[in-house]
Amino acid sequence: MNEERERGSTLFEKRCENSMPAGLSGRAAVPSAVMKRAYEEKLKLCDALEKIADALPNVDRLKCLGTANAIVPLLRNIHQxxxxxxxxxxxxxxxxxxxxxxxxxxxxxxxxxDECFAGEVTEILLAIGHGEAVGNAEAVGFMLRGFFESMRRHIAFEREHVLPAIGIIDQG
Known part of the structure; x- marks a missing residue:
């Protein structure tokens, strides 16, 4: 589990480093730039989950696997x-x-x-990605939508209340 967290941390930090001006990276980066990138990554994840939910039961199995492998490490690192x-x-x-x-x-x-829910979503997406039939597409879609809508609400609250209080304006 720690290895998974470190791997996710490294992925996010590398993504942040790639989006930072020269000389800024990781924990030394300007928090506004890091949070902007974090929200972009989380919202891309939400969009990917929404596309999967919309396509059920006929989903792209590789998309399910790729999304499943990104969820937990990304969230853990952003949350940290x-x-x-x-x-x-x-x-x-x-x-x-x-x-x-x-x-x-x-x-x-x-x-x-969110991290607990992410683990459950990951399990479902991995099963689908590895060829398991989607038994109840409506239930899986409901689960995915519950997860990504919760993340979107969390981001909205932070953008509206937390970030402005610390001097970060992120319009989204």
């Missing part, structure tokens, strides 16, 4: 960055008021829920 860089900056910027601390606790809890 948010929890170590973004959330402490938000707490400091807002003075740690009760409402703001409650929001951060909720966002951290959502991270745990």
């Amino acid at each position: 960055y948010e929890e170590t860089i973004i959330f402490p900056a938000y707490e400091a910027a807002t003075g740690g008021g009760n409402a703001n601390l409650a929001s951060i606790r909720r966002l951290r809890a959502e991270h745990v829920e």
Whole structure:
């Protein structure tokens, strides 16, 4: 599991490095650029999941495998960055008021829920990608939609409330 987290971390950091101006990378990167890239990656993942859900039961098995392999490492790395860089900056910027601390606790809890849900989505997509028949396309579609809509809401909340409080404007 740690190896998977490290691999995801490396993938995200490399993607961030590739999108950064010269001299900026990884944890030293400007948080606004890192978060912009993180949201782009998460929204690409949401779009891929939506396309899979729309195509059920006749899906591209390779697309399922590729998406399945990206979900957990990507989310874990983005969540780690948010929890170590973004959330402490938000707490400091807002003075740690009760409402703001409650929001951060909720966002951290959502991270745990998202990672658990991501594991379930990954299992389904891997099974489909390896040739298992889609038994109940409606249920699988509902599961995928629940997952990516939750991620989109999480991103929207952070864009509207967390990032502006720490001086990052991300219009999306």
